[in-house]
Amino acid sequence: MRALALNGTLKPSPDTSNTEALTNxxxxxxxxxxxxxxxxxxxxxxxAPGVVSEAVRPGDQWPEIHAKAxxxxxxxxxxxxxxxxxxxxIKRALERLDGMLSETDDDGVPEAYNKVAGFVVTGNEDGxxxxxxxxxxxxxxxxxxxxxxxxxYWNKGPGPGEEEYLSxxxxxxxxxxxxxxxxxxxxxARALAITPLTAPPS
Amino acid sequence: MRALALNGTLKPSPDTSNTEALTNxxxxxxxxxxxxxxxxxxxxxxxAPGVVSEAVRPGDQWPEIHAKAxxxxxxxxxxxxxxxxxxxxIKRALERLDGMLSETDDDGVPEAYNKVAGFVVTGNEDGxxxxxxxxxxxxxxxxxxxxxxxxxYWNKGPGPGEEEYLSxxxxxxxxxxxxxxxxxxxxxARALAITPLTAPPS
Amino acid sequence: MRALALNGTLKPSPDTSNTEALTNxxxxxxxxxxxxxxxxxxxxxxxAPGVVSEAVRPGDQWPEIHAKAxxxxxxxxxxxxxxxxxxxxIKRALERLDGMLSETDDDGVPEAYNKVAGFVVTGNEDGxxxxxxxxxxxxxxxxxxxxxxxxxYWNKGPGPGEEEYLSxxxxxxxxxxxxxxxxxxxxxARALAITPLTAPPS
Amino acid sequence: MRALALNGTLKPSPDTSNTEALTNxxxxxxxxxxxxxxxxxxxxxxxAPGVVSEAVRPGDQWPEIHAKAxxxxxxxxxxxxxxxxxxxxIKRALERLDGMLSETDDDGVPEAYNKVAGFVVTGNEDGxxxxxxxxxxxxxxxxxxxxxxxxxYWNKGPGPGEEEYLSxxxxxxxxxxxxxxxxxxxxxARALAITPLTAPPS
Numbered sequence: 001m002r003a004l005a006l007n008g009t010l011k012p013s014p015d016t017s018n019t020e021a022l023t024n025x026x027x028x029x030x031x032x033x034x035x036x037x038x039x040x041x042x043x044x045x046x047x048a049p050g051v052v053s054e055a056v057r058p059g060d061q062w063p064e065i066h067a068k069a070x071x072x073x074x075x076x077x078x079x080x081x082x083x084x085x086x087x088x089x090i091k092r093a094l095e096r097l098d099g100m101l102s103e104t105d106d107d108g109v110p111e112a113y114n115k116v117a118g119f120v121v122t123g124n125e126d127g128x129x130x131x132x133x134x135x136x137x138x139x140x141x142x143x144x145x146x147x148x149x150x151x152x153y154w155n156k157g158p159g160p161g162e163e164e165y166l167s168x169x170x171x172x173x174x175x176x177x178x179x180x181x182x183x184x185x186x187x188x189a190r191a192l193a194i195t196p197l198t199a200p201p202s
Numbered sequence: 203m204r205a206l207a208l209n210g211t212l213k214p215s216p217d218t219s220n221t222e223a224l225t226n227x228x229x230x231x232x233x234x235x236x237x238x239x240x241x242x243x244x245x246x247x248x249x250a251p252g253v254v255s256e257a258v259r260p261g262d263q264w265p266e267i268h269a270k271a272x273x274x275x276x277x278x279x280x281x282x283x284x285x286x287x288x289x290x291x292i293k294r295a296l297e298r299l300d301g302m303l304s305e306t307d308d309d310g311v312p313e314a315y316n317k318v319a320g321f322v323v324t325g326n327e328d329g330x331x332x333x334x335x336x337x338x339x340x341x342x343x344x345x346x347x348x349x350x351x352x353x354x355y356w357n358k359g360p361g362p363g364e365e366e367y368l369s370x371x372x373x374x375x376x377x378x379x380x381x382x383x384x385x386x387x388x389x390x391a392r393a394l395a396i397t398p399l400t401a402p403p404s
Numbered sequence: 405m406r407a408l409a410l411n412g413t414l415k416p417s418p419d420t421s422n423t424e425a426l427t428n429x430x431x432x433x434x435x436x437x438x439x440x441x442x443x444x445x446x447x448x449x450x451x452a453p454g455v456v457s458e459a460v461r462p463g464d465q466w467p468e469i470h471a472k473a474x475x476x477x478x479x480x481x482x483x484x485x486x487x488x489x490x491x492x493x494i495k496r497a498l499e500r501l502d503g504m505l506s507e508t509d510d511d512g513v514p515e516a517y518n519k520v521a522g523f524v525v526t527g528n529e530d531g532x533x534x535x536x537x538x539x540x541x542x543x544x545x546x547x548x549x550x551x552x553x554x555x556x557y558w559n560k561g562p563g564p565g566e567e568e569y570l571s572x573x574x575x576x577x578x579x580x581x582x583x584x585x586x587x588x589x590x591x592x593a594r595a596l597a598i599t600p601l602t603a604p605p606s
Numbered sequence: 607m608r609a610l611a612l613n614g615t616l617k618p619s620p621d622t623s624n625t626e627a628l629t630n631x632x633x634x635x636x637x638x639x640x641x642x643x644x645x646x647x648x649x650x651x652x653x654a655p656g657v658v659s660e661a662v663r664p665g666d667q668w669p670e671i672h673a674k675a676x677x678x679x680x681x682x683x684x685x686x687x688x689x690x691x692x693x694x695x696i697k698r699a700l701e702r703l704d705g706m707l708s709e710t711d712d713d714g715v716p717e718a719y720n721k722v723a724g725f726v727v728t729g730n731e732d733g734x735x736x737x738x739x740x741x742x743x744x745x746x747x748x749x750x751x752x753x754x755x756x757x758x759y760w761n762k763g764p765g766p767g768e769e770e771y772l773s774x775x776x777x778x779x780x781x782x783x784x785x786x787x788x789x790x791x792x793x794x795a796r797a798l799a800i801t802p803l804t805a806p807p808s
Contacts, residue, residue: 010655010701043655049616049695051688082657082701083744084533089655092694095616113350126559129339129488130534136342137335138689143350145390148315148342148399155530158558159577173563180402187399188347195393197350200382212453212499245453251414251493253486284455285542286735290496291453297414297486328761331690332736340487357732359763361779375765517754533743540746541739547754549794552719552746552803584806592751595801601754601793604786 001189003030003074005039005120006065008090010080012043018122018165022154023078025175026120029182035074040065042089049092053099062096069097073189074116075144077135081123081155086131094138101142108199112143114192118185119151120178125160128153145197147188152178203391205232206274207241207322208267210281210292214245220324220367224356225280227377228322231384237276242267244291251294255301264298271299275391276318277346279337283325283357288333296340303344310401314345316394320387321353322380327362330355347399349390354380405593407434407478409443409524410469412494414484416447422526422569426558427482429579430524433586439478444469446493453496457503466500473501477593478520479548481539485527485559490535498542505546512603516547518596522589523555524582529564532557549601551592556582607795609636609680611645611726612671614696616686618649624728624771628760629684631781632726635788641680646671648695655698659705668702675703679795680722681750683741687729687761692737700744707748714805718749720798724791725757726784731766734759751803753794758784 117139121128319341521543654666723745727734
């Protein structure tokens with residue numbers, strides 16, 4: 001079983017990403033279940049704006065990510081929080097995944113069916129539930145199944161500020177929730193492998 | 203297998219509900235798969251505001267709905283659209299379902315795990331995607347799994363107006379999508395019955 | 405100048421409402437500017453579901469609130485947070501305000517034009533920005549103007565829990581923001597009194 | 607008086623942009639009121655991801671837009687609809703505007719205060735209300751005032767499809783609403799010029 005995590009931080013490597021740190025808690029719990037995991041930081045790649053799977057201009061690196069998404073059973077969408085909303089980086093990736101809507105296997109089953117989606121959010125301010133709802137909405141539109149409680153988040157209390165996941169002592173709930181998310185993603189991915197969704201009725 | 207549909211129209215019976223009409227397209231497709239279906243119009247009942255499963259005042263009828271939700275494998279949340287948002291009736295039901303968050307079976311599995319949630323929206327104006335995202339967010343928070351493409355909707359084009367699902371000729375996409383939603387809800391409910399989610403790690 | 409605050413807590417009086425406590429910080433700052441203020445706890449009244457200003461059944465108390473909203477220059481929408489979303493109580497009030505959409509004065513100016521809307525959110529968990537965005541969206545749809553930074557909120561850090569605004573030591577940012585919201589509401593209400601919106605072009 | 611419109615289409619020039627066409631209806635109505643208007647297609651520029659006003663890497667063209675936003679009295683945010691959500695292009699611009707949060711004039715008044723924000727959405731599917739709510743939420747967070755009914759949109763009926771604003775016969779409501787938005791933006795911008803917001807209380 002394979003998992004692909006897309007980190008939508010606005011900061012390219014090697015800057016520290018709190019979102020990446022929390023995503024790795026989920027991925028570590030998946031690795032304990034023998035899931036092969038890969039994490040991509042979107043800001044490190046050249047991804048053109050668009051809504052198709054193919055390259056839309058020279059140098060567009062979306063096709064590499066598209067191939068990895070096709071091969072994955074579990075896709076994790078991770079974002080920082082700005083104005084209580086997901087980042088433009090993760091939005092761009094979701095827009096490109098729109099191309100999957102019309103891609104089916106030889107039996108007419110949409111490519112995203114029988115994949116599951118999970119969600120990770122960090123922020124210095126309120127907004128995690130909404131970020132999850134936005135990423136999830138795109139995911140189940142494309143055909144991903146969203147397992148119950150397949151997300152985790154960290155933020156601080158009211159108002160903006162400097163505090164961050166990596167420097168906080170207050171991460172126990174967040175990390176426990178991350179491990180529960182990993183378990184639920186793994187179980188539902190297995191459930192769909194055993195009892196798969198079929199082509200939609202016409 | 204059992205399905206429970208909650209219709210959040212603001213209009214009590216016997217007023218015509220477009221939301222109910224479209225919900226019945228999903229339920230009919232579930233019945234073809236031998237699912238036992240029940241539809242409740244929330245505006246016909248006395249449901250007190252609150253976030254617990256027990257009655258919060260004399261005459262509060264939520265406990266009846268709670269019992270039916272516990273017995274269901276598939277729960278469908280249906281709403282009209284006001285200001286592009288779900289109705290206060292379906293919101294009230296989702297708030298009461300919050301009580302399920304802390305309810306587990308004898309093995310410590312949350313009661314909503316291994317149930318799936320689907321969504322139906324009608325409106326005379328734009329807003330269906332957002333209504334779905336709001337209802338879905340509450341559902342997967344409680345522990346319901348949201349299958350890929352487990353929703354349908356109908357609205358008219360730009361601006362408010364009189365046109366409605368029941369009187370429209372333009373319902374083919376909406377009804378086909380409703381039948382696909384039913385198939386996906388049924389398949390994922392079966393998948394979880396065969397390969398169930400277990401208690402979250404502590 | 406008059407302000408009306410609608411508190412969408414799910415708890416009837418005399419239960420303590422954190423949302424009410426924070427709303428009063430905004431109202432106190434308005435009173436310092438000689439604004440006459442009234443706060444209504446929606447859960448204390450019988451408000452029928454619907455989208456019109458008139459009573460929809462015997463005992464429906466919406467018309468009283470509608471009259472007060474018509475007389476107000478500033479309307480504050482206040483809600484607790486459930487699943488990161490506004491409560492069914494405040495949603496119901498916003499649905500009823502929909503009736504204002506078609507009400508105009510003798511010059512054809514929609515009744516909500518030249519009124520301003522502000523927002524207050526409390527919660528034991530993340531969701532304030534989204535609650536504000538939902539209430540604001542309904543308000544500017546109806547015709548209210550939303551001044552910059554005309555909101556405040558309080559919640560705790562990650563995960564659900566018991567901590568509440570009234571018992572927290574961490575309220576300085578929240579209360580300062582509340583006073584700024586009051587100032588901005590007051591200034592923009594005055595600006596619109598001096599330079600009012602006129603009837604929309606046909 | 608000056609207006610700046612930011613078009614968040616994913617398509618670079620010279621591709622046809624429905625969003626641009628509808629935005630121009632608003633701008634034309636502003637020009638009739640002697641407002642000097644400029645429209646920028648974000649996809650034509652190199653805008654680096656980030657949350658500051660200054661260039662974050664060589665070639666980053668955000669500072670040019672930032673300067674124009676500072677000079678504008680009216681800013682219009684325009685987006686196509688993908689999955690019922692605003693585009694990554696307009697999201698990126700809003701993230702960069704976050705830098706304005708900490709910028710004040712010599713009197714301590716935040717730079718966005720006394721500017722107004724309007725919204726334009728086009729789509730081949732449902733989602734306009736939600737797109738408006740997302741862009742507006744960022745705008746009033748930064749300090750822009752959002753006048754009542756300062757938006758317009760166009761989409762088609764249920765389901766995705768090819769139909770677009772420019773090729774539709776069904777644009778009357780959309781264009782009338784666009785002209786009303788222009789009037790409301792202009793009036794509230796004038797109201798704030800005459801009765802401006804002042805520095806927030808500390």
